[in-house]
Amino acid sequence: MxxxxxxxxxxxxxxxxxxxxxxxxxxxxxxxxxxxxxxxxxxxxxxxxxxxxxxxxxxxxxxxxxxxxxxxxxxxxxxxxxxxxxxxxxxxxxxxxxxxxxxxxxxxxxxxxxxxxxxxxxxxxxxxxxxxxxxxxxxxxxxNLENEKLISELAFLKSQINPHFLFNSLNNIYSLAYQKSQKTPEAVMKLSEIMRYMLYESNESTVKLDDEIRYLENYIELQKLRFKDKAYIIFEIEGETADKRITPLVLISFVENAFKHGVATDKDNPITIVLNVTSNKLYFQVINRKSNQNKDQTGGIGLQNVKRRLDLLYKGEYRLNIEDKEAIYNCELYLDL
Structure with missing residues (x-):
């Protein structure tokens, strides 16, 4: 007034x-x-x-x-x-x-x-x-100060995602290049598409769920190139995903964690990713066999990052269950869209 x-x-x-x-x-x-x-x-x-x-x-x-x-x-x-x-x-x-x-x-x-x-x-x-x-x-x-602090913290968390993802992806492409793989250019192109989404299309507070799914699919394809198509991944999508929106870059950390700390080349224990949408409820599950060799000595920021973002953006509207067994790692996310 x-x-x-x-x-x-x-x-x-x-x-x-x-x-x-x-x-x-x-x-x-x-x-x-x-x-x-x-x-x-x-x-x-x-x-x-x-x-x-x-x-x-x-x-x-x-x-x-x-x-x-x-x-x-x-x-x-x-x-x-x-x-x-x-x-x-x-x-x-x-x-x-x-x-x-x-x-x-x-x-x-x-x-x-x-x-x-x-x-x-x-x-x-x-x-x-x-x-x-x-x-x-x-x-x-x-x-207003709390909101500004929240926005700043979210911006900081999101800024961590890109370098973290880029670091891991460049390591994968370096491995392909070192092996003189003919699929190195394809991997670079996939990474380019992924980075375009991360830098330009994910700047909104929410994005179309279908766009986020395509982003996950591109990431999985990039990982398959890394393993020379010897990676075993099951990605199941169930329910109606059209017209649904989600905070960008929330699901990728679970998938990235599975490839980084899990075994992707075990035919009997493939990395299994399930995304199910019922009404306005999303269920997302990632299961992988744990690797005894691929340890992140720096501790990683992926899952810690996503947990904090979920607390800030979906407080009271999500449930995260993590089962860290001797051989199997299982993440289940229940989210209100």
């Missing part, structure tokens, strides 16, 4: 309150002179006290933690506002000071005490409003 609309809204609210009290004081009839004086002139003074405290006194002293000066400023505001009311009261003496049709007349100090109390009420209301708005603003700032 811009400044003009805020000011207009405040004017409308205060005008409505003043008119309502004038109408009530007039007994539901047409507005009379007495109610217009009491709730009109004095209402303006009270509203002025409200905003002087809200816009000047509190921001100047309270926000800077100058509490003593704030108390002094509030006291002076109440006293000054009350003296203005007293001046108005004596100007409209017969309306304000004379009560019960002339039978009772308010004394100065009696009216001063009453007017001071009303001034204090408006100071209190403006202070409460200030604290409420500041609390909401602080919560909004806190939420």
């Amino acid at each position: 811009n400044k003009f609309r805020q000011i207009l809204l405040h004017i409308v609210i205060w005008a409505s309150i003043m008119l309502m009290f004038m109408f009530i004081a007039s007994g539901g009839n047409n507005l009379n002179y007495e109610s217009m004086v009491i709730f009109g002139y004095f209402g303006v003074v009270n509203i002025a006290i409200f905003y002087i405290n809200y816009l000047i006194t509190l921001p100047t002293f309270l926000n800077r933690k100058r509490y003593v000066w704030c108390a002094i400023a509030v006291f002076l505001l109440v006293v000054f506002g009350t003296f203005i009311k007293c001046g108005l009261a004596y100007y409209f003496y017969n309306v304000v000071m004379v009560r019960n049709e002339g039978k009772y007349v308010l004394g100065f100090w009696e009216y001063f005490a009453s007017a001071s109390f009303v001034s204090c009420v408006f100071v209190f209301l403006s202070t409460v409003l200030k604290f409420i708005i500041d609390w909401f603003m602080n919560e909004k700032i806190k939420t």
Whole structure:
């Protein structure tokens, strides 16, 4: 809401309150002179006290933690506002000071005490409003900072995926080139397609599930080239995947882990990848036989990375089961799309 609309809204609210009290004081009839004086002139003074405290006194002293000066400023505001009311009261003496049709007349100090109390009420209301708005603003700032931190962390995690994947893929292509394999150019082309997807098509918060599946298929084909078509991989896709979306680069870490730490050349124990979509639920499973030779001495960042991304993006909407047995490694991911 811009400044003009805020000011207009405040004017409308205060005008409505003043008119309502004038109408009530007039007994539901047409507005009379007495109610217009009491709730009109004095209402303006009270509203002025409200905003002087809200816009000047509190921001100047309270926000800077100058509490003593704030108390002094509030006291002076109440006293000054009350003296203005007293001046108005004596100007409209017969309306304000004379009560019960002339039978009772308010004394100065009696009216001063009453007017001071009303001034204090408006100071209190403006202070409460200030604290409420500041609390909401602080919560909004806190939420924005948390969101910015979340976005930064996600960006950092995603930035780790590309170098991690590229490092492993280049090692595979280097192996093909070292063996002078004729499939080295095909492997480079597959890597180019994969990197194009990672760099350009996966920049959105979600991508089409079919695109992510094609990305996995390209990766698997790249791995098959590495093993000279002696890799045994089963990739089963079940259910309706069209029109479904998923956070990009979430599934690849499980597949990459299977090739990196598993045995891909065992015909009797192939790497098995199952992707099943039922309604808006995704089930993804990767099973591989563990290799005793292919150990990642650096510890790897793939699965740690994906676990953190799942926590940030699908909190409460996913379940990850990992079975690390002596010979078999089994990952199962249940995800709400």
